[in-house]
Amino acid sequence: IQLTQSPSSLSASVGDRVTITCRASQGISTFLAWYQQKPGRAPKLLIYAASTLQSGVPSRFSGSGSGTDFTLTISSLQPEDFATYYCQQVDNYPLTFGGGTKVEIK
Amino acid sequence: DVHLVQSGAELKKPGESLKISCKVSGDSFSNHYIGWVRQKPGNGLEWLAVIYPGDSETAYSPSVQGRVTISFDRSVTSVFLHWESLATSDSATYYCARWDYLGPGTQRYFNYWGQGTLVTVSS
Numbered sequence: 001i002q003l004t005q006s007p008s009s010l011s012a013s014v015g016d017r018v019t020i021t022c023r024a025s026q027g028i029s030t031f032l033a034w035y036q037q038k039p040g041r042a043p044k045l046l047i048y049a050a051s052t053l054q055s056g057v058p059s060r061f062s063g064s065g066s067g068t069d070f071t072l073t074i075s076s077l078q079p080e081d082f083a084t085y086y087c088q089q090v091d092n093y094p095l096t097f098g099g100g101t102k103v104e105i106k
Numbered sequence: 107d108v109h110l111v112q113s114g115a116e117l118k119k120p121g122e123s124l125k126i127s128c129k130v131s132g133d134s135f136s137n138h139y140i141g142w143v144r145q146k147p148g149n150g151l152e153w154l155a156v157i158y159p160g161d162s163e164t165a166y167s168p169s170v171q172g173r174v175t176i177s178f179d180r181s182v183t184s185v186f187l188h189w190e191s192l193a194t195s196d197s198a199t200y201y202c203a204r205w206d207y208l209g210p211g212t213q214r215y216f217n218y219w220g221q222g223t224l225v226t227v228s229s
Contacts, residue, residue, distance in 0.1 A: 033215045033216070035216075041224055042203075042220065043151065044219070049166065088153075090214060092152060097151040100150040
């Protein structure tokens with residue numbers, strides 16, 4: 001199953017609303033996660049089951065979608081949110097990640 | 107608290123063998139899947155393999171099937187990734203992560219991560 005993320009990068013300002021999309025090559029129900037990765041650090045799970053916020057993750061992050069089309073939204077971008085975001089499907093093997101979206105400071 | 111602590115950076119030559127480790131602490135070792143994820147320099151994340159110490163079940167990505175072996179040692183609560191013969195294309199940072207059910211009716215997700223092991227393969 002291939003996951004296509006868009007955009008591959010974006011520039012935004014603190015306080016902006018940011019939306020990242022992830023499209024699966026076939027239906028995966030809601031078996032999708034979103035991770036945040038900062039340079040030199042391991043990925044961090046933000047959202048699982050497409051829309052469930054992992055414990056400790058700020059509520060400005062939200063996820064939606066099912067089947068083939070998914071969205072990660074950051075409602076009001078904060079300085080610590082500048083990072084790369086990846087979607088991942090866990091519907092079946094091989095587990096796959098999207099290509100990533102780098103969120104940069106405008 | 108759950109912690110995954112990985113072995114240190116490695117510099118190897120093509121054709122050499124290598125085994126990197128991931129020590130898991132803080133919870134029942136045998137009851138959780140552990141997986142490996144690769145990140146080549148400047149690139150995205152790629153899932154490689156998972157293992158379930160409870161029954162030794164394994165699964166591999168087709169991209170590495172036959173080239174790497176995932177294993178575990180319950181006595182030291184560690185999971186390993188082994189290459190018999192490295193190639194320059196194996197140069198990457200390797201992360202281990204625990205693959206957990208996070209709620210009823212959900213699938214497993216990579217919830218806890220190690221700090222990463224940088225593997226450099228160069229002649």
